[in-house]
Amino acid sequence: MVGSKMADILCGYTADRDETLIAYVYGEIDPVQHAAFDAHIATCERCRKELADLRGVRGRLQEWTAPGATGSIAHAVAPAVPDAASVTRASTWTMLREIPAWAQVAAALLVLGISAGIANLDVRYDRSALTIHTGWSRPSPRAESDSIGPAVQPIRAPAAAAPWRTDLDALERRLRTEFHGGTAAGATPALSARDAGSASADAQLLRRVRALIDDSERRQQNELALRIADVVREFDSKRGSDLVNIDRTLRAMQSNTGVEVLKQQQQINYLYRAAVQK
Amino acid sequence: MTWTDEELVARSIGGDADSFNELIHRWERPIYVLAYRHIGREEDARDVCQETFLRAYRALAGFRGQAKFSSWLYRIALNLCRDWMRRERRTPVVQAPEDVDLMDLAAAREPSESIEDRVARHDLTRAVERAMALLPEEQRTAIVLKEYHGLTFQEIADLVGCPLSTVKTRLYQGLTVLRRELARTGVMEKKNLVI
Numbered sequence: 001m002v003g004s005k006m007a008d009i010l011c012g013y014t015a016d017r018d019e020t021l022i023a024y025v026y027g028e029i030d031p032v033q034h035a036a037f038d039a040h041i042a043t044c045e046r047c048r049k050e051l052a053d054l055r056g057v058r059g060r061l062q063e064w065t066a067p068g069a070t071g072s073i074a075h076a077v078a079p080a081v082p083d084a085a086s087v088t089r090a091s092t093w094t095m096l097r098e099i100p101a102w103a104q105v106a107a108a109l110l111v112l113g114i115s116a117g118i119a120n121l122d123v124r125y126d127r128s129a130l131t132i133h134t135g136w137s138r139p140s141p142r143a144e145s146d147s148i149g150p151a152v153q154p155i156r157a158p159a160a161a162a163p164w165r166t167d168l169d170a171l172e173r174r175l176r177t178e179f180h181g182g183t184a185a186g187a188t189p190a191l192s193a194r195d196a197g198s199a200s201a202d203a204q205l206l207r208r209v210r211a212l213i214d215d216s217e218r219r220q221q222n223e224l225a226l227r228i229a230d231v232v233r234e235f236d237s238k239r240g241s242d243l244v245n246i247d248r249t250l251r252a253m254q255s256n257t258g259v260e261v262l263k264q265q266q267q268i269n270y271l272y273r274a275a276v277q278k
Numbered sequence: 279m280t281w282t283d284e285e286l287v288a289r290s291i292g293g294d295a296d297s298f299n300e301l302i303h304r305w306e307r308p309i310y311v312l313a314y315r316h317i318g319r320e321e322d323a324r325d326v327c328q329e330t331f332l333r334a335y336r337a338l339a340g341f342r343g344q345a346k347f348s349s350w351l352y353r354i355a356l357n358l359c360r361d362w363m364r365r366e367r368r369t370p371v372v373q374a375p376e377d378v379d380l381m382d383l384a385a386a387r388e389p390s391e392s393i394e395d396r397v398a399r400h401d402l403t404r405a406v407e408r409a410m411a412l413l414p415e416e417q418r419t420a421i422v423l424k425e426y427h428g429l430t431f432q433e434i435a436d437l438v439g440c441p442l443s444t445v446k447t448r449l450y451q452g453l454t455v456l457r458r459e460l461a462r463t464g465v466m467e468k469k470n471l472v473i
Contacts, residue, residue, distance in 0.1 A: 019446040022453075026424065028431055056466055057457045061425050063399060064406040066311040067320055226404070237464055 011046040013037075021047065025054045283347035291338055298338075302331055305348065308427060309355050315422045316359040318411060326362060330355040349437055352427075356419060356437070363415065402465055409459035417452035420445055 023029035289297035314323035
């Protein structure tokens, strides 16, 4: 301690010492300055020690290795490379991925609703004609029945000139029957299937949540283990240094006590001799 | 034939996608490592690395070659790291390693490396990461660029936009803090590991 304080006082390097030290450590120093600093450290203990310390730190830093990245990023960047347009496209998808799922669903529903509103599509087929309506406003019943107006575009088929009419009617009736029957009979199974699908999705979600929780717990355990190890290591280190200090103090005390005992012994002997002589 | 970075840039600007992919392969590891040593999170470092190349590609036409391509790329990456730290409003994270289990450590060791050395190296890495995380951003940047990327003082000064003497001062101060921290944790006294 006293030696290092003396060294601190004794360093008389006139140029910018810290910068020169760093330049010297990294070997980026001009030859004249290098020679001058060489001459200086030959006589300066402080600079020699600091130089050694800095080199020691550099040695430790070299042992810090970064973990390897998992896979190349080329495949992630490559789609953006062919043209600038696709870069924009990629960034749009990136932005889209950042939007929560519920917001994406809501946006999709909104778009569907607006589209349906704009289209206002209505297809009707009856005995007299096949009628298709599009656009914002529906025609009045009168206009519909008269099949007049730009929004109404009836396609009329003459009843007499339709040999497929009976077949079509039969098909329609069969479809209606099957549809009604299917709706009544198939309502429960369809619901069950939807329930089953929903349950499956829930189970999957539950599994994912559990996996995330497990993962999080594992990380926390790892972190806790590391911290405990650090604490134990620091405690051991502290205990070791404390024991050394106690030992040193005890030795000093024993030494002092021994000296005192010796002095007292000498005094007793002196007194004894003096008493005997008298 | 091996093209220089600048030649590959010129070819990329001309529309050769393979040339830019070659630049990615050439520089993705250094950029990833640079980001990791600033941020301390593997996943975020990977994102920063990816974003660096995307930004570089978008701005490629504006690259005039005043600086080296690598310096230009480093600057983009450093800006992104700075943005990340400001956005997260925190110092770099010391990531909890996945492989703290002794069995994993044993499996991951080099054939010539004892398990004790492996554990010691693991501890040392953690200690260095923690000490680095304590440094102010500019000191950490200077040390990372100097120690792990081998840039000259002048290159660092150009990259971060400060005088040469400031770079040296930052390095000196940073190394001094690291020495103190590593000494405090007992790392400086440990024997050198044979790797």
